[in-house]
Amino acid sequence: MVDAIRVEGxxxxxxxxxxxDQVGFAVRAGELFGLLGPNGAGKTTTICMLTGLTRPTSxxxxxAGQDVxxxxxxxxxxxxxxxxxxxxxxxxxxWDNLTFIARLHxxxxxxxxxxxxxxxxxxGLIDSKRQPVGTLSTGQKKRLMIAAALVHEPxxxxxxxxxxxxxxxxxxxxxxxxxxxxxxGVTIVLTTxxxxxxxxxxxxxxxINQGRIVTIDTPDHLKSLVQQECFVQIAFDRxxxxxxxxxxxxxQVERVIISGSGARLYxxxxxxxxxxxxxxxxxxxxxxxxxxxxxxxxxxxxxxxxGLHPEVMLADKAADG
Amino acid sequence: xxxxxQGPIAKCVxxxxxxxxxxxxxxxxxxxxGPNLTFGLFLPLVIYWAFAIDRPIDTQIVIPGxxxxxxxxxxxxxxxxxxxxxxxxxxxxxxxxxxxxxxxxVLGKALAGVMFGLFLALIYGLVxxxxxxxxxxxxxxxxxxxxxxxxxxxxxxxxxxPFRDVPQAMPPATVVRILLVFAAGTFRExxxxxxxxxxxxxxxxxxxxxxAMRQALTSSxxxxxxxGDLGALFLxxxxxxxxxxxxxxxxxL
Numbered sequence: 001m002v003d004a005i006r007v008e009g010x011x012x013x014x015x016x017x018x019x020x021d022q023v024g025f026a027v028r029a030g031e032l033f034g035l036l037g038p039n040g041a042g043k044t045t046t047i048c049m050l051t052g053l054t055r056p057t058s059x060x061x062x063x064a065g066q067d068v069x070x071x072x073x074x075x076x077x078x079x080x081x082x083x084x085x086x087x088x089x090x091x092x093x094x095w096d097n098l099t100f101i102a103r104l105h106x107x108x109x110x111x112x113x114x115x116x117x118x119x120x121x122x123x124g125l126i127d128s129k130r131q132p133v134g135t136l137s138t139g140q141k142k143r144l145m146i147a148a149a150l151v152h153e154p155x156x157x158x159x160x161x162x163x164x165x166x167x168x169x170x171x172x173x174x175x176x177x178x179x180x181x182x183x184x185g186v187t188i189v190l191t192t193x194x195x196x197x198x199x200x201x202x203x204x205x206x207x208i209n210q211g212r213i214v215t216i217d218t219p220d221h222l223k224s225l226v227q228q229e230c231f232v233q234i235a236f237d238r239x240x241x242x243x244x245x246x247x248x249x250x251x252q253v254e255r256v257i258i259s260g261s262g263a264r265l266y267x268x269x270x271x272x273x274x275x276x277x278x279x280x281x282x283x284x285x286x287x288x289x290x291x292x293x294x295x296x297x298x299x300x301x302x303x304x305x306x307g308l309h310p311e312v313m314l315a316d317k318a319a320d321g
Numbered sequence: 322x323x324x325x326x327q328g329p330i331a332k333c334v335x336x337x338x339x340x341x342x343x344x345x346x347x348x349x350x351x352x353x354x355g356p357n358l359t360f361g362l363f364l365p366l367v368i369y370w371a372f373a374i375d376r377p378i379d380t381q382i383v384i385p386g387x388x389x390x391x392x393x394x395x396x397x398x399x400x401x402x403x404x405x406x407x408x409x410x411x412x413x414x415x416x417x418x419x420x421x422x423x424x425x426x427v428l429g430k431a432l433a434g435v436m437f438g439l440f441l442a443l444i445y446g447l448v449x450x451x452x453x454x455x456x457x458x459x460x461x462x463x464x465x466x467x468x469x470x471x472x473x474x475x476x477x478x479x480x481x482x483p484f485r486d487v488p489q490a491m492p493p494a495t496v497v498r499i500l501l502v503f504a505a506g507t508f509r510e511x512x513x514x515x516x517x518x519x520x521x522x523x524x525x526x527x528x529x530x531x532x533a534m535r536q537a538l539t540s541s542x543x544x545x546x547x548x549g550d551l552g553a554l555f556l557x558x559x560x561x562x563x564x565x566x567x568x569x570x571x572x573x574l
Contacts, residue, residue: 086414
């Protein structure tokens with residue numbers, strides 16, 4: 001598959017501070033790729049370099065087939081960006097803001113109105129089109145920013161901390177929108193300090209800390225790197241002791257702890273045990289009352305790989321205001 | 322969307338359209354902002370009244386000075402509002418995420434200042450007509466207003482470039498401008514020939530704006546000197562624009 005983004009040895013130095021240090025990764029066309037790291041890890045600086053807003057100190061990057069270092073202007077024609085630092089004009093209304101951005105991108109008048117109308121429909125803002133941007137809620141502004149980033153149909157969309165500062169419902173809506181855009185084939189690079197968000201949305205995640213990429217992989221594979229006990233907690237409609245022999249006989253089970261009508265089964269791989277376990281219980285004539293699993297999360301992988309506590313990321317962001 | 326390579330002429334037209342779009346947007350948003358009206362429209366009048374009160378006035382000297390002053394403050398005031406405000410609110414990054422270079426951004430903002438300068442030249446020109454009673458050569462007046470607006474707009478940008486908020490940008494820009502008003506001999510004749518001007522005055526772009534405006538409004542054009550004034554205004558303007566781009570790029574906006 002073609003790479004939409006290819007980064008090699010990208011570095012940004014501000015005086016004595018190395019904000020981004022020899023970063024390298026590739027993003028496939030149509031992929032939803034996450035950059036996950038605490039505040040100050042270098043995520044936004046990386047995005048700024050990839051979008052031509054900041055000149056790299058060294059290294060190279062190709063975005064949508066354009067060289068970021070040699071042709072930053074051309075890169076901008078192929079990308080859209082929602083950034084923590086950028087905003088739209090509060091004094092202008094929703095429609096005029098999008099029209100202004102569309103005209104900057106050279107969209108023809110006929111196509112412009114149709115495209116803006118479609119985007120406002122998609123983002124649920126069509127009823128607010130004559131409203132000044134300054135009067136919109138934070139969630140509406142974020143959606144409008146993404147609409148503005150998409151107005152010229154970019155090949156790659158950069159979303160820098162898109163759900164930061166949003167209420168729960170707006171953040172959920174925005175995540176659904178990201179998945180919708182991804183399903184339409186847009187390549188998305190998402191930076192976030194919310195581990196669950198990266199786990200839920202991204203096909204692959206790069207964990208970045210202190211300007212360096214710690215690792216890049218799928219969330220599932222990152223989780224499998226964590227050495228942690230997996231178990232299934234199951235409850236029956238009768239004393240679990242009656243099923244002890246059947247449960248212990250299952251190949252995948254390493255250890256069984258019985259407690260009343262419940263049992264805890266320690267296993268190596270949860271996905272391997274579900275089917276035989278249900279078959280064994282059904283064959284015994286018992287009924288399953290509840291079923292829970294415990295397996296490593298991306299958060300566990302993040303802690304193992306970076307040595308950071310996940311709450312540090314949120315505390316850093318809150319302190320930033 | 323079709324994003325094929327453009328030829329040089331099409332590319333040039335695209336660039337000019339983008340510069341115009343930035344200027345149009347600035348005009349729409351910032352022309353009637355409070356600080357712009359206060360420092361651009363009314364401050365020159367206050368300075369003029371402070372100078373003129375209880376003093377015999379030679380309108381041939383003072384009125385052209387007032388018009389030049391209005392353009393000097395007005396064309397630059399919008400920059401002290403728009404550039405720092407856009408950096409603080411982050412709208413500048415939305416612009417720069419689009420296919421817009423820092424040079425195009427600076428030219429667009431300079432053009433907005435020129436538009437505001439010409440608008441003020443129209444208003445104050447009518448005032449001059451009313452007070453002075455002479456009818457200026459419109460072409461000469463238009464040229465003087467255009468070059469002065471360009472230079473003073475670029476000067477305003479240069480003064481605003483280091484700052485990230487309006488309250489930081491406005492006071493130093495105003496203080497420096499007031500100092501330059503007196504160095505340029507805005508309300509007094511500082512010598513008929515360039516050679517007789519104090520060296521400080523020769524380094525102040527406002528001097529050339531006042532000189533050009535005086536010739537335009539008193540119908541006493543000496544072409545060699547007038548063209549020299551326009552040339553100086555143009556070169557100062559270019560230097561200020563170059564310095565602004567450098568300041569913005571070196572500070573990563």
